Amino acid sequence: MKNPFKRNFQPDDANRPVFEDGEALTPDPMVADEGRKKRRKRIIAIILIAAAACIAAAALYQKSKPNLKHITTARITYGNLTKTISADGTVQSKNVSVVADSSGSLIQSVDVGLNNTVNKGARLCTLVDSQTGQARAVTAPIAGTITHVGAVKGNPTSGELFTIQNTGNLQIVMQIDQNDISAVSTSQAVTITADGTGGRRYTGVIASVAPTSTDAAVGNADAGSSAMSSDTTSALSASGTTSVSSGSAATFQATVDIARPTDGLKIGMKTNQDITVENRQNVFTVPIDAVTKDANGRYEIFVVKSHKDAPKTVEAVVVETGLQNDTHIQITAEGLKAGAKVALNPASLEDGQQVQE
Numbered sequence: 001m002k003n004p005f006k007r008n009f010q011p012d013d014a015n016r017p018v019f020e021d022g023e024a025l026t027p028d029p030m031v032a033d034e035g036r037k038k039r040r041k042r043i044i045a046i047i048l049i050a051a052a053a054c055i056a057a058a059a060l061y062q063k064s065k066p067n068l069k070h071i072t073t074a075r076i077t078y079g080n081l082t083k084t085i086s087a088d089g090t091v092q093s094k095n096v097s098v099v100a101d102s103s104g105s106l107i108q109s110v111d112v113g114l115n116n117t118v119n120k121g122a123r124l125c126t127l128v129d130s131q132t133g134q135a136r137a138v139t140a141p142i143a144g145t146i147t148h149v150g151a152v153k154g155n156p157t158s159g160e161l162f163t164i165q166n167t168g169n170l171q172i173v174m175q176i177d178q179n180d181i182s183a184v185s186t187s188q189a190v191t192i193t194a195d196g197t198g199g200r201r202y203t204g205v206i207a208s209v210a211p212t213s214t215d216a217a218v219g220n221a222d223a224g225s226s227a228m229s230s231d232t233t234s235a236l237s238a239s240g241t242t243s244v245s246s247g248s249a250a251t252f253q254a255t256v257d258i259a260r261p262t263d264g265l266k267i268g269m270k271t272n273q274d275i276t277v278e279n280r281q282n283v284f285t286v287p288i289d290a291v292t293k294d295a296n297g298r299y300e301i302f303v304v305k306s307h308k309d310a311p312k313t314v315e316a317v318v319v320e321t322g323l324q325n326d327t328h329i330q331i332t333a334e335g336l337k338a339g340a341k342v343a344l345n346p347a348s349l350e351d352g353q354q355v356q357e
Helices: 029-064 214-219 232-238
Strands: 018-020 023-025 073-075 077-093 096-101 106-110 123-128 135-139 144-149 159-165 170-177 189-194 202-213 251-258 270-287 299-307 310-318 320-324 328-332 341-343 354-356
Touching: 077 189, 077 320, 077 328, 123 159, 170 202, 170 270, 189 251, 202 214, 214 251, 270 320, 310 354
Parallel strands: none
Antiparallel strands: 018 023, 073 341, 077 170, 077 270, 096 159, 106 123, 123 135, 144 159, 170 251, 189 202, 189 270, 202 251, 270 328, 299 310, 299 341, 320 328
16 A cells, blocks of 8 residues: 655755655755756756857848948038138228338438328428438328338438328238139129127128239339329338248239228238139039049939838939039039938949948
8 A cells, every 4th residue: 555645755845844654854955956956057058048049140130231331421402602712811991102212311300100190291200311401391191090100210211101091991902822813803702800800700892903913013113212102002012011922822912892881990900801703503512522433434423312121222323513612512413302312432332332321
């Protein structure tokens, strides 16, 4: 007869009392430890199998993932494109008079100083003729402000004595590089900025462009005249405008009429000008870096195309180019749309290539 109180010991029962013929038995520690080891092995095996499955899945995904070319993009824009060139300049007066004497007469007295305001006919200095000893006064040919004093008491005259400028009638005198001069002409719009004016922007138009370079103008100046009162172009060369040194690129002088008000601008201020040399309206443009050439030498851009449930691709579009400035270029082609994305630096791309931004 089977003993109802007897049962076989199982590892899971390691912590339970065991009865043998009605007597409680103490669990075997070795058997209990063996059971725990088996459970740990099963858990570790499950973890290893799961990890191997994840690694295999990742490898399979990487193998099936397409090799996408990484690109940066910009957008096609539609609007106006303006080309400008830059030139340095100086604020000067439209009314300039240079008073000079090269006779060698002794300067007996100097009656005005730098930045003094004088009226027409006011005495500027007194000279004594070295031959006759007679004194004579040198007077202001126009009213204005003394912006340069070359006369020194006790010295003989040897050229420019004074420069007088009307501070209420200003203009900009620019130096245009010879590489840009062919694009510059009268009536072109100019934007003017200067340090010390609080970031204010002034506007104006080109009033004149010299037909000869600054070097030629300086070389042809009449340094031996005893006194002169001249218009701005000739006076500026005599009043300290920097000439171009031998061997440097030639520059050409141009003047700008400033639109009023001119508050904040002062004679002698250094300025920077952006001259609008051409403007195109209602055109498509892209950054210059978006345009490349195909194998046949035609200009092309690469337009980014999106696809549902698939990577983006690029489409090569042959374009004609037009006006360009420092950053953008005009393009013409069928089907262009403002806002469409184009790849930058596309020289290594191919038509239909899969890409990612």
